Amino acid sequence: MFKFNQRKITLLLVAALGILFVSSLIAPLRPAVINTCRFPLIFFSSIGREAKALIFYHHNFIENRRLRSEIDLLAQRLNALNEASLENVRLKNLLSFKKDSSYKVIASQVIGRSVDNWSSAVIINKGRFHGVETGSVAVSFLGLLGKVVDADSLTSRVTLINDPNLSVSAIDQRSRQECLVTGTLENSLIMRYLPKDADIALGDVIVSSGLTQSYPKGLLIGYVVDITEEFSGLNKYALIKPAVNLSNIEEVLIIVR
Amino acid sequence: MKKALLFAIIVALGMFQATLLNYFRIFLVKPDLLLISMVIISLSGTPVFLAISFSLVAGMLKDIFSLNPSSVNTILFPLWSYLIIRLSKKISIDTNLTRAFFLFTIVIVNDLVAFSLSLPTVSPVSSGIFCKILILSPLYAALVSPLLFKLLRPLF
Numbered sequence: 001m002f003k004f005n006q007r008k009i010t011l012l013l014v015a016a017l018g019i020l021f022v023s024s025l026i027a028p029l030r031p032a033v034i035n036t037c038r039f040p041l042i043f044f045s046s047i048g049r050e051a052k053a054l055i056f057y058h059h060n061f062i063e064n065r066r067l068r069s070e071i072d073l074l075a076q077r078l079n080a081l082n083e084a085s086l087e088n089v090r091l092k093n094l095l096s097f098k099k100d101s102s103y104k105v106i107a108s109q110v111i112g113r114s115v116d117n118w119s120s121a122v123i124i125n126k127g128r129f130h131g132v133e134t135g136s137v138a139v140s141f142l143g144l145l146g147k148v149v150d151a152d153s154l155t156s157r158v159t160l161i162n163d164p165n166l167s168v169s170a171i172d173q174r175s176r177q178e179c180l181v182t183g184t185l186e187n188s189l190i191m192r193y194l195p196k197d198a199d200i201a202l203g204d205v206i207v208s209s210g211l212t213q214s215y216p217k218g219l220l221i222g223y224v225v226d227i228t229e230e231f232s233g234l235n236k237y238a239l240i241k242p243a244v245n246l247s248n249i250e251e252v253l254i255i256v257r
Numbered sequence: 258m259k260k261a262l263l264f265a266i267i268v269a270l271g272m273f274q275a276t277l278l279n280y281f282r283i284f285l286v287k288p289d290l291l292l293i294s295m296v297i298i299s300l301s302g303t304p305v306f307l308a309i310s311f312s313l314v315a316g317m318l319k320d321i322f323s324l325n326p327s328s329v330n331t332i333l334f335p336l337w338s339y340l341i342i343r344l345s346k347k348i349s350i351d352t353n354l355t356r357a358f359f360l361f362t363i364v365i366v367n368d369l370v371a372f373s374l375s376l377p378t379v380s381p382v383s384s385g386i387f388c389k390i391l392i393l394s395p396l397y398a399a400l401v402s403p404l405l406f407k408l409l410r411p412l413f
Contacts, residue, residue, distance in 0.1 A: 052280070115271065118375075184386060
């Protein structure tokens with residue numbers, strides 16, 4: 001079907017070398033292109049946000065009323081917890097406990113998402129200029145979101161916790177069972193290689209363990225929704241529903257040490 | 258003028274895929290508009306050099322916005338484009354149905370090759386999710402392709 005002569009082979013080789021050369025330029029090109037496209041990306045994202053707000057106007061209105069009443073209730077609880085926290089600080093001081101380092105949080109907006117179906121990541125509109133660093137942890141008000149894998153001057157790329165390339169050292173808040181939580185590309189996470197006698201129950205709260213320096217201790221990851229024995233029968237695994245709905249995040253908080 | 262417009266449309270499609278297309282996902286899968294546009298350009302009788310150049314741009318855009326460390330699409334897209342042009346001279350791919358079926362095959366092959374090439378650097382996903390993406394993604398792309406073909410048709 002394809003007939004090649006010497007000239008065509010040379011042309012093909014030159015084209016292949018050219019493409020390889022261009023592909024090697026992609027990595028340094030990446031931040032520059034994303035920075036240049038920052039404003040169109042923000043524009044496209046805001047169109048989506050506005051359209052969503054219009055389409056779900058009634059739903060948002062009802063939710064707004066519900067959340068306002070919830071805020072009143074939570075404000076009362078927060079007040080009580082503040083008292084407990086102050087008492088905790090006083091007692092810790094009395095016992096000379098080492099204080100946890102404080103964190104600074106940078107608020108950012110999602111301006112883009114990964115274009116392929118094989119990874120889960122977002123582009124945010126804050127970068128090194130704003131204090132974001134590679135390796136910084138991304139959270140939302142509800143819990144852990146992911147990790148900054150590449151911080152450029154004005155934008156950063158955040159890999160979300162449902163990406164299979166990201167693993168978080170976690171702990172069961174009830175039983176203190178340690179585990180490793182990995183992404184599945186779906187709206188669920190997986191805890192693999194749990195011992196058969198691991199104390200894990202449905203509905204358990206999973207938080208970051210703080211064993212590695214990457215993630216601060218106690219960040220909410222999600223809730224156990226399913227526990228199944230692995231095919232080999234040697235271990236079991238648990239599925240976790242993330243605390244944050246990862247498919248439509250719009251705001252991201254970056255924790256900076 | 259038309260070349261510049263086509264270039265602008267490819268860039269806009271890349272941005273659309275990185276932002277608004279997220280709202281049109283089915284079972285968390287979205288169609289690859291950049292790959293579809295590459296196939297349409299290659300099938301529409303555009304000169305080889307021009308078609309490969311546009312494919313290169315589409316591949317580069319996909320790599321830039323896909324947030325993966327590899328540049329696999331920059332290499333694969335022009336290669337597919339060249340092979341599609343050669344193949345389209347041998348067999349007729351004129352109707353929407355044949356184009357959709359052709360695109361279905363291209364997306365599957367592209368996903369398989371891209372996934373295998375990036376295997377050493379990424380963690381594996383479960384076989385169920387892998388099959389779901391591998392089947393749904395080309396199916397969605399094939400369904401969207403007539404619409405995109407109508408959009409790009411006046412430019413050729």
